[in-house]
Amino acid sequence: MxxxxxxxxxxxxxxxxxxxxxxxxxxxxxxxxxxxxxxxxxxxxxxxxxxxxxxxxxxxxxxxxxxxxxxxxxxxxVEQNGELHPVQRQLVAKGAIQCGYCTPGIVMTALAFLRENRRPGENDIRAALAGNVCRCTGYAKIVEAVRAAAEEMAR
Amino acid sequence: MTAAVGNPTPLRDAAAKVTGRALYAGDYSFPALLHVKFLRSPHAHAEIRGLDIAAARQAPGVRAIAVGRDLPVTFGILPIRPDETAMAVDKVRYIGEIVAAVAAETAEAAAAAARLIRVEYRPLRAFLEPAAALAPCPPEERIHAASRHPSNLHKEARLRFGDPEAALAGSPLRVAAHFRFAGVTHAFTEPHATVAVWNADDTLTVISATQVPHYLHRTLAKVLGLPLHRIQVKKPALGGGFGGKSDPFPHELITAYLALRTHRPVKCVFTREEVFLNNRGRHPTEMDLALGCDRDGKLTGLFADIVIDGGAYSSFGVVTTYYNGVLMQGPYRIEPFGFRARRVYTNKPPCGAMRGHGAVNPRYAVEVALDMLAQEAGLDPCELRERNVLPADTLTVGQLRITSNGVRECLRAVRARSGWDARHGKLPYGRGLGVACGFFISGSALPILWNRYPQTVVHVKLDFDGRVVVFSGAADIGQGSDTILALVAAEILGLPLERVQVESADTRLTPVDLGSYSSRVTFMAGNACRSAAEKLRQAIAAAVAAEKGVAAAAIVFRDGQLVTADGQRLASWDEAVEIALAGRGAFVESGHYTSPKMGGDFKGAGAGLSPAYSFGAVVSEVAVDPVTGRVRVVKVWGAHDCGRALNPLAVEGQMQGSIHMGLGQALSEELVYQEGRIVNASFADYHIPTAVDTPEMDVTIVESRDREGPFGAKEAGEGPIHPVLPAIGNAIFDAVGVRLFELPMTPARVLAKLREQERRRG
The missing domain is CATH 3.10.20.30 (Beta-grasp domain)
Incomplete structure (x- = not known):
């Protein structure tokens, strides 16, 4: 050991x-x-x-x-002082969570991505998430949530 | 006015899932937990001549070993042919079948000990393809010796209405083609996991990743020989099912057995490879289909001959066999109509139910054939479909009862939104649009087990704390059924959603629901919940009416208040609760649902019967690279008639997820076998579309308001997948002029078609 x-x-x-x-x-x-x-x-x-x-x-x-x-x-x-991170909040709000099993991995990937990409386009977001398999959502609402989180964080 | 139903509502457990708090089966742990690992068969078909566990038993940390003879009772999801055992007894029937199991102090120790088990096999003739398996052979060679057929045929279903062959022979226009579909699998992200606890009061608790807690409960009782009342099955958060967690499974029975034997908690978590070996995915399928129409495009008849490759066990196979045929009789008027469908045992991991059960492959065939007919008739493919769609309130040729039907609206929506009329047939070479429709059951009208119970029961409890608790056996597998039940109760009682809490899928606490399969939960459990909540509302209204001297029927429940019809406040919710509970305490009201009796009186008439059907249409746009044969789906427009979207956010999610899964089967997903072994049993080699591969999606919800659905609702979880695959196939034709009759439509297959086209053109 x-x-x-x-x-x-x-x-x-x-x-x-x-x-x-x-x-x-x-x-x-x-x-x-x-x-x-x-x-x-x-x-x-x-x-x-x-x-x-x-x-x-x-x-x-x-x-x-x-x-x-x-x-x-x-x-x-990821939560700070009992508050969801914008990425988490947007994933919930946009309906981007179904079975939720891929969700923690999506959150962590998106956090790191958004730290270096303040105003990402849709293709950038999709490329960033390409290593995270989601079988429920077809990614549409996940991409939407990450974009909304980026906008929220830029404000 | 509170309106719960119809509001886009994030799923109730979304916050738990997004913070990592939600507990899935594999996340559970208990003091003194043991871990299970399995020894699996390396042979596709072999007799077990000897099994030596002596060395494994001596290995460090080993607490118990189970072998086939410990659990010889047969089981299966359908009672008609219980042909599975928890572990192989006497012989193995596929590579990966469980032969023995070890419970040890760590997973590592269990795996090491399992490798010490010695098995002596005598290989038998392996049947790897349906054609070989269908040939007559002596009983001792067959995969299941007890079969009543002289070959490895499992089930043959035939239905005919009229004389389709004669009608097709005389039809002005007629197309026929042979279709091939590779096997695909659910590929949910959470591997199967089960934890079993033998409790101090001699009861068994099984926490499992299952879509069917009720059937698991029954199967545990049967196989373990325990009375039903000493078994509790709990479904925790579940990481996707799509039909792949809807059988009671060997690993669940073995894990429970080992807990019973050791009196210690026991846990089993599959590797991803084991998930692939467990399979139960969509059957590899071969199909001959003939479809005809007259010069006006009116359909003149359909005949199909279908062979599905079932793998080693029955699973849902009898249903799958029938669904392959009967679910071709809509959403169009097709008469005469006939099919023969055969399911064959082979020495491969068993196939079962997968999203769109039984109807996805035949839908591809029908919709491609329709496109070919449209071309021959010189009609627009949308127009040909519009001329043949079933109306509302009708019977199909096989007497499926159609109630609400929004197929025409769906077709018009995707036609308009995709710019079809201006673009179909007019895009530059390499670009194309394709269309297809579909329909699906909102729950099977017939239950799997014939008994006198309703198909679902919901309890609604109200106590002094003013919260409403909905108790339902329905399994939320990520589709959001807990949220639907809360919305229904909140709507009836005029409460904010946070006042309603849901306890679900715990067979000790919750009344029976048959499970999350056949797209039944919103319709059936939703109706039962509505009924229970209405009874509670009536009881509260009666008590408040007596106290306040108003008529009970005139009391309106809204915004957490009870008011008169003209808006005069009678009581707050909490005041009403106190009035209603005075002198009697808590309420538990009960609602239930059983499908109405319907259908024809011929053999097989029950197959495909449902109290309501969803309808849908898809247009897809593709770009085909004529040099590489690669197909890129550029955009998909989908419309789905779910009756009424109780939670539009969830309906959209189901539609988008269905498009994704259909895209995968259409273009990239395929279980590849060599000598009966799945050679791509990993996420690295089985190609699910990623975020980059999945195109933009435009989804339209059509609400036909079904008169029997809860608030008009029908299903949304499976129906949206059916049109996706043929819409892509038909778009490829529009793009480059070739028809793909084999799925997935890989670059190699597309390229081969393009070369063939070149040769033909010389």
Whole structure:
């Protein structure tokens, strides 16, 4: 076992992990942060996306031992002071959530994307979300919500 | 005035889902939890000659091992042919079938121990294609020896009305084609998961990702030999179903069995590969279809001969077989009409119900044939369809009872919005428009199990706290059925939505609903909820009327108030609750729904019967690259008659999701088998359209207000998919002049057609 210091959603934690363990396993099984979803465990669906030092990564392909000292944000850390982030609020308001299983991954991907793209066009948004599989919505309302969040954040 | 119904309403659990708080089956954990892993068959068809679990039993952390003989009771979603067992007994019938299961302290330990189980197999002749499986063979070679057919035929359904062959032979215009459809699968994002807990009071709780808690409840009782009253099935948040979670599954039974045996909580979570192996997706299908019309475009007859590849077990197959035929008898008047549909067992993962159940592939064939007829008749494809659509309030040739019918409005909507008249047949080479229509059941009128119970029951509770709690067994699988039930109750009681809470899909707390399949929930549970809420309203009105000295019938419930017809305030909701509960306490009112009796009196008359049908139309625009054969769908216009949109936001979402799923089957999705093994059992290799591949969508809701639907509502979850695929196929023809009779329409297939066209033109 390897001892690691991770900052998760702003709080420093020490965990013991196995050398081959994925960040997805550490988050869900050791830290009970089950908002991060396993969909394929081979990097093909985006459901387990989290932010590692601000950049979106697939937790199922990320070795926990590579995350020592790093700053991790999961879906549980996105709300601030009990308020939904504009991305979250717009996903709800636009009806972009059906089964919701892909939603945490979509939120994390969109957060990172909007941080670097203040006024994205529709094609940019679609390209940013291309690694997140959603089987319910046909993406239409998700794209609409991300665009509305961008506008809200620009105000 | 409060109007709950008809308002675009975000789903009730959306905030829980967007914050990661919603708990899905795989998110549940309990102290002393054990984990299950399975040993699966590497053979498509083989006898099990020996099974040695000694080494696995000694492996670290192992607490129990289950094998086929531990759970030999057969089951299946349809009672007519229960041919599944929890694990293979004596022989395996497909690659990936579960042979044994290990419960251990960690998932890793369980997987390691499963690898130590030794199985001795004697390979049997594997039937991998329907043609081979349909040939007569001795019982000992068959996939199911007990079959009453001399081959691996599972089910043959035939219906005929009039003499379609003769009518087609004499028809002025007639087209015939052979169609092939690859198997596709649901590909919901949440892998199957089940947690089972053996409780201290000798009851079993099973938390599972299921669309059918009721059938799982019954199947657990049957297979485990436990009385029904000691089993609780709970459906937590569920990450998509589309029909793929609507059978009771082996892994659910095994997980429960291991909890019963170890008296410890046990959890099973599938890998994505296991989801593909479990399948139950749309059947690979081959179909000969002939359709005719006269010079005015009036249809003269249809005959179809259909073979569907069922895989190793029955599942919903009898229904699928019938649906392939009977759901061609609309939305047009087609007479005479006939079909033969055969489902064949093969040594592949079982097929089952998938969105648009049984009707998606035949719809493609019919709508492409209509397009070919339009071309021969020199008619516009929209015009040909308009000349043949069924009216409202009619019977189809096979006596399906059509009530409300907005197909004409749907067709006109997509025709106008896509600029069809100015653009169809007039776009430059490589660009094209295609049209198609469709229809679907709003719940099967006949239940799966023949018993004297209603098809759904809803309880509505009111206590001193002033909240209304709706109890329903209906399974919200992401389509938003909890929200629909809340909207219905809020509408009846004139309450803001937040006053209504919903407890659903817990077989200990909630009355029976048969499940989320056949697009039945809004119609059936919605009607039951409406009835229960109306009884509660009457009870409150009676009490307030007596207290205030007004007529009960004159009391109006709105905006959280009780007022007289002329708007005079009688009581606030909370005051009314206190008046109504005085001296008696809480109310629990009950409503139920059972489909009316209908249909013909011939064998097979029940197939496809529904208390109401949805209708729809789609126009799609494609760009075909003649060099690569790649088809890009540029835009899709969809219109759907859902009777009335109780939640327009959800109806739009269902339509958009259906367009996405139809697009996938049309262009890129296909389960690829080699020697019975799915070789693309991953999201990397099974190509679901991404956000980039999914085009702009323009959706129009048509409201025909069905007289029997709750507030006029019909289904919206499955019907919108049917026209999508043929609208793309027909658009390809408009773009480059070739007909695709094989799905998916991959670049290779399109290119082959273009080459053939070149050769023919010389």
């Amino acid at each position: 390897v001892q690691l210091k991770l900052t998760i959603n702003g709080f420093g934690r020490e965990v013991l992990v196995q050398a081959h363990e994925t960040l997805l396993f550490t988050l869900r099984e050791r830290l009970a942060l089950t908002g991060t979803k396993p969909g394929c465990e081979q990097g093909a669906c985006g459901s387990c996306t989290v932010l590692l030092d601000g950049r979106p990564v697939l937790a199922c392909l990320t070795a926990s031992v590579r995350c020592g000292g790093k700053d991790i944000v999961t879906i549980e850390g």
